Amino acid sequence: MTDYDGVNLELHRAHSARMYDYFLGGITNFAADREAAGKAKAVMPWIETTARINRAFMHRSTRALAEAGIDQFLDIGTGIPTSPNLHEIAQRVNPAAKVVYADNDPIVLAHAKALLIGTTEGRTSYVQADVTDPAALLASAELRETLDFSRPIALSLNALLHFVPDELGTYGIVELFKGALVSGSALAMTHVTSDFAPGEIARLVDIYQSAGTALQSRSEQEFTRFFAGWDLVAPGVVPTQRWRPDSAKAAAASDIESSVYAAVALKP
Ligand SMILES: C[S@@+](CC[C@H](N)C(=O)[O-])C[C@H]1O[C@@H](n2cnc3c(N)ncnc32)[C@H](O)[C@@H]1O
Known part of the structure; x- marks a missing residue:
């Protein structure tokens, strides 16, 4: 076992955060991560x-929410910092924006401590927590000290819930978070789907399972159910590249290349 700053990084096994870092061209990944990521790339050559x-999508949705006046953000399943990170986008629009990051992977914590430093006017903090234990996450001192739950908060769950299979009560978990937020709050989410490339995504699921990470794709209807009772903002539920693209390049990918649904909704 290799330790870094007292954290067991489990370098012998692939971690979803480090595989994603590899797909994004980052350098925070190790042999086991690259091996599993290589297998994923072999079945889905467009995975990068x-x-x-x-x-x-995270960049555009965060900017849109900050421009709409939301100044508090809770980002669960943050991932290894990749600039621009969510707090950089939000604090560029409003330097006083407050951001709390949460992830259950210790390597994310190790890097977050070093890299996620926000503006002096705003505040950026980090919680090591598991989305499957909403009560513990919502009770955390860092979260309560940083965000004011009597005012709107944007909750982002990007590329996270496909790692939470139904048997863990995924819909109930999301409802608990939604219930903790006041009217005017937002939910931004992305999620892997097999609606466009069923064969490739089935093989991707097998690769993640073999590497020790549960992965469940969800259909458009299953994804939409996460937003029940909230008002989806335009353009509704779409593959990531079709959510308010800000350039021809951003919109250029195909639905197969995305294979991930995106949406933003507001609490009435
Ligand atoms: C694919 S990355 C997404 C990063 C970022 N949200 C984005 O969309 O660019 C998924 C992240 O979710 C984290 N994660 C997976 N399961 C989790 C759980 N049960 N609780 C909290 N974080 C989790 C992983 O550690 C990883 O950092």
Whole structure:
């Protein structure tokens, strides 16, 4: 076992955060991550585009929410920092924006401590927590000290819930988070789907399972159910590259290359 700053990084096994980092062209990945990522790339040769346009949705949706006046963000399943990170986007629009990141992977914590430093006017903090334990996450001191739950908060769950299979009660988990937020809050989410490339995604699921990470794709209808009772903003549920693309290049990918749904909804 290799330790870094007291954190067991489990370098012998692939981690989803480090595989995603590899797909994004990052350098925070190791042999086991690259081996599993290589297998994924062999079945889905466009997977780096999938990762890149998923990340670009986070940029656009965060900017849109900050421009709409939301100044508090809770990002669960943050991933290894890849600039621009969510706090950089939000604090570029509003330097006073407050951001809390949460992830259950210790390597994300190790890097977040070093890299996720926000503006002096705003505040950026980090919680090591598991989305499957909403009560613990919502009770965390860092979260409560940084965000004011009596005011709107944008919750982002990007490329996260496909790692939470139905048997863990995924819909109930999301409802608990939604219930903790006041009217005017937002939910931004992306999620792997097999609606466009069923064969490739089935093989991708097998590769992640073999590497020790549960992965469940969800259909458009299953994805849409996460937003129940909230108002989807235009353009509704779409593959990532079709959510308010800001350039011809951003919109250029195909639905197969995305294979990830995206949406933003507001709490009435
Ligand atoms: C594919 S990355 C997504 C990163 C970022 N949200 C984005 O979309 O660019 C998924 C992240 O979710 C984290 N994750 C997976 N399962 C989790 C769980 N049960 N609780 C919290 N984080 C989790 C992983 O550690 C990883 O950092």
